[in-house]
Amino acid sequence: MSTIPKPRILFALMIQLSILLVLSAVAFWNDSLLGFSVLVGGLNQIVPQAWFSYYAFKHGGANKTHLILRSMYRGETGKILLTASGFVAVFVLFDDLNMLGFMATFIAMIPLQLGLVAKFVNTMR
DSSP: OOOOOOOOHHHHHHHHHHHHHHHHHHHHHHOHHHHHHHHHHHHHHHHHHHHHHHHHTSOOSGGGHHHHHHHHHHHHHHHHHHHHHHHHHHHHHOSSOOHHHHHHHHHHHHHHHHHHHHHHHHTTO
């Protein structure tokens, strides 16, 4: 009996984090505030996505569908709450943040994450 292997989501998250660190280092080289904003914006997308990925792939097997569904709901709820909390924390704690850098990096990390996960899921077939 063969089982479906879990996708390499952790590897995709590590690649995404590496790209973020390079981007923030380059931005920090030009302007320290921009580099910090880029880092915070990327982490505000990566951390909630890591939370969701952990819960989404926590269980496996056809006989555990109720656990999988419950875990997916828990993961998505946590992702939304972490993202909202991250935005609130950024807006409350940091007065002088480059909002363009923050938002651009947050938005840019979403298609990057989707592309990486799609690549690793397609290589499983």
